[in-house]
Amino acid sequence: MMEGDTQAKEALASAKNAGDKGVVDKGPNTRKLGVNTPSDGLLGAASSVSGADTYRRLLVYIKPYKKQFAIAVAGMLGYAITDTAFAALMKPMLDGSFVDQDQSAILVVPLMIIGIFLLRGVSGFASTYYIAWIGWRVIKQLRSEIFEKYLTLPTAFYDRSSSGELISRITFNSQMVANAASNSLTVMVRDSLTAIGLLGLMFYQSWQLALTFLVIGPVIVVVVARVSKKFRAISRSIQGSMGEVSHVIQEAVEGARVIKIFGGQDEEMAQFELANESNRAFNMKETVVKALNEPIVQMLVACALATIVYIASSGEVADRISVGSFMSFITAMLLLFAPLKRMTSLNSQIQKGIAAGESLFAILDLESERDNGTSTLGADIQSIEYRDVCLRYTEDKPAVLHNICLNIAAGETIAFVGESGSGKTSLVNLLPRLYELDSGEMQVNGLSVDDYTLRSLRGRIATVSQDVMLFNDTIASNIAYGSSESIDEATLHAACKAAHAHEFITALPDGYVTLVGENGVMLSGGQKQRVAIARALLKNAPILILDEATSALDTESERKVQQGLDALMRGRTTLVIAHRLSTIEQADRIVVMDKGKIVEIGNHQELLANQAHYYKLHQLQFR
Numbered sequence: 001m002m003e004g005d006t007q008a009k010e011a012l013a014s015a016k017n018a019g020d021k022g023v024v025d026k027g028p029n030t031r032k033l034g035v036n037t038p039s040d041g042l043l044g045a046a047s048s049v050s051g052a053d054t055y056r057r058l059l060v061y062i063k064p065y066k067k068q069f070a071i072a073v074a075g076m077l078g079y080a081i082t083d084t085a086f087a088a089l090m091k092p093m094l095d096g097s098f099v100d101q102d103q104s105a106i107l108v109v110p111l112m113i114i115g116i117f118l119l120r121g122v123s124g125f126a127s128t129y130y131i132a133w134i135g136w137r138v139i140k141q142l143r144s145e146i147f148e149k150y151l152t153l154p155t156a157f158y159d160r161s162s163s164g165e166l167i168s169r170i171t172f173n174s175q176m177v178a179n180a181a182s183n184s185l186t187v188m189v190r191d192s193l194t195a196i197g198l199l200g201l202m203f204y205q206s207w208q209l210a211l212t213f214l215v216i217g218p219v220i221v222v223v224v225a226r227v228s229k230k231f232r233a234i235s236r237s238i239q240g241s242m243g244e245v246s247h248v249i250q251e252a253v254e255g256a257r258v259i260k261i262f263g264g265q266d267e268e269m270a271q272f273e274l275a276n277e278s279n280r281a282f283n284m285k286e287t288v289v290k291a292l293n294e295p296i297v298q299m300l301v302a303c304a305l306a307t308i309v310y311i312a313s314s315g316e317v318a319d320r321i322s323v324g325s326f327m328s329f330i331t332a333m334l335l336l337f338a339p340l341k342r343m344t345s346l347n348s349q350i351q352k353g354i355a356a357g358e359s360l361f362a363i364l365d366l367e368s369e370r371d372n373g374t375s376t377l378g379a380d381i382q383s384i385e386y387r388d389v390c391l392r393y394t395e396d397k398p399a400v401l402h403n404i405c406l407n408i409a410a411g412e413t414i415a416f417v418g419e420s421g422s423g424k425t426s427l428v429n430l431l432p433r434l435y436e437l438d439s440g441e442m443q444v445n446g447l448s449v450d451d452y453t454l455r456s457l458r459g460r461i462a463t464v465s466q467d468v469m470l471f472n473d474t475i476a477s478n479i480a481y482g483s484s485e486s487i488d489e490a491t492l493h494a495a496c497k498a499a500h501a502h503e504f505i506t507a508l509p510d511g512y513v514t515l516v517g518e519n520g521v522m523l524s525g526g527q528k529q530r531v532a533i534a535r536a537l538l539k540n541a542p543i544l545i546l547d548e549a550t551s552a553l554d555t556e557s558e559r560k561v562q563q564g565l566d567a568l569m570r571g572r573t574t575l576v577i578a579h580r581l582s583t584i585e586q587a588d589r590i591v592v593m594d595k596g597k598i599v600e601i602g603n604h605q606e607l608l609a610n611q612a613h614y615y616k617l618h619q620l621q622f623r
């Protein structure tokens with residue numbers, strides 16, 4: 001877990017780094033160094049500065065719950081009092097009830113016992129309840145803030161992040177913050193008050209014995225703290241090895257096909273054996289430490305007890321201390337160990353909470369997608385214009401689009417062709433503002449795309465992309481996804497018929513309510529694409545972006561997909577990345593891309609006549 005955390009922090013730091021224009025003026029050598037030791041300095045500096053800030057920021061989340069917090073603290077106070085009160089009660093119980101046979105003590109002491117435990121029960125419940133009450137509210141709040149952030153972060157962020165890490169921040173780290181916070185609060189309030197009360201009582205009963213305890217006690221506490229540190233280290237290793245076990249399993253399950261075809265069974269088995277065995281070994285180690293821990297601690301406590309008993313019964317202390325005082329002292333001493341032990345872990349608890357908090361705030365502090373536009377883009381699209389547009393994905397890599405200038409008229413179908421990696425997808429992705437331009441401007445209807453609200457801009461664009469993303473839901477809900485009004489069945493079926501998807505959907509055993517599986521694994525490539533086309537049809541947007549990837553389709557499904565696409569393109573302004581000759585030939589204009597530049601524009605006949613880039617490409621691909 002620790003390792004994952006650091007990696008994530010590094011990824012985040014370098015993400016921030018990438019956004020920072022200051023990186024530009026570093027020489028190539030510094031940059032290379034920066035890659036090898038990812039942002040150590042940056043991160044170190046950041047965490048040392050913000051420890052207290054993080055703490056303060058976390059407190060803000062508790063602020064609305066002052067009343068509940070006060071009750072919880074009062075509960076802890078009550079709980080703390082009962083420990084001391086119980087130890088103190090030993091004296092009247094032994095000296096009064098037993099030794100002196102004092103009638104009032106005989107009556108009062110049992111009532112006191114019940115009273116003490118009543119207070120303990122009520123205050124213990126109140127503090128546990130309200131701490132959890134606040135804790136879960138804070139967790140919920142943090143989770144929804146981060147989830148909301150995830151919905152608005154720039155696309156580039158997801159390119160750089162691992163999804164597992166982003167998930168564990170929401171699920172695991174948020175819980176860790178609340179746990180660490182409530183644990184450290186409990187230690188700070190309840191345990192420290194308990195310790196003060198018990199120590200006070202011990203001094204009150206016999207300062208000589210109390211001083212003796214102050215000499216021996218810390219030794220025991222230190223030993224106990226050491227053991228529990230070791231314990232934590234082992235349980236971290238267990239977590240790590242458990243992670244390794246599930247990692248191997250996950251790969252084996254997800255990569256089942258590759259493993260079969262490439263005969264990787266033995267290798268996978270060996271890897272699993274390794275992870276499985278190390279998990280077993282760590283668990284045994286934990287058992288040993290756990291099993292040794294108790295006798296060792298008990299032995300130490302026994303030594304302390306023996307010393308105190310010896311001092312108390314021999315010499316001059318014995319003359320002055322009553323049986324009741326002595327028992328009260330011993331009880332207080334024994335009760336003192338647990339809170340003292342917890343107090344030694346206070347710092348590590350706080351650090352853990354702060355580290356988890358930092359990892360959450362690092363996400364919350366990331367810049368969301370820019371959405372400052374105020375204009376609303378209507379359904380009537382007159383023009384789309386790329387003005388000298390440059391794009392680079394990361395500061396330290398060369399630009400992938402260079403000075404793109406392009407005018408697209410209403411209703412035009414414009415095809416993009418070019419070698420793989422020439423920047424076609426990058427170019428069309430700029431229209432829905434999935435990435436930020438490096439320089440230049442893009443306009444729709446004569447207004448910069450930045451001036452429109454993201455919602456209205458994206459609302460006018462439908463896309464069918466290279467890799468179709470489907471949610472693990474029914475076909476119907478996948479197709480209706482994002483359509484604003486509730487869709488009636490007739491409309492849904494009409495869209496599917498137009499997309500040539502209706503036929504195969506109705507042939508499925510559950511028809512439109514068939515679950516498509518994770519990312520649509522139950523469907524073939526061509527079926528998925530037709531579902532995506534139906535989804536785009538249903539959105540009924542005036543601008544259409546098609547990023548075709550049909551090389552995997554056979555002629556039959558290609559023909560069906562093509563028919564679907566034709567229906568989709570009718571009457572819309574279409575940007576299509578084309579691999580199919582028919583699409584290309586029918587396009588009003590063809591834009592030929594090469595290494596991030598537009599090298600030729602024209603229709604099929606014109607470009608063939610030019611005998612330049614397109615001609616060569618055409619020769620290569622279609623002859």
Ligand SMILES: Nc1ncnc2c1ncn2[C@@H]1O[C@H](COP(=O)(O)OP(=O)(O)OP(=O)(O)O)[C@@H](O)[C@H]1O
Pocket residue numbers: 159393394400418419420421422423424425426427466
């Ligand atoms: N998200 C990204 N982050 C960083 N670099 C990227 C990203 N997407 C694409 N690139 C890079 O940008 C360049 C252009 O990629 P792009 O996907 O636009 O090519 P393409 O013309 O669509 O290729 P293909 O025909 O194979 O789909 C490539 O060199 C690629 O490595």
Ligand SMILES: [Mg+2]
Pocket residue numbers: 424425426466547
């Ligand atoms: Mg592409």
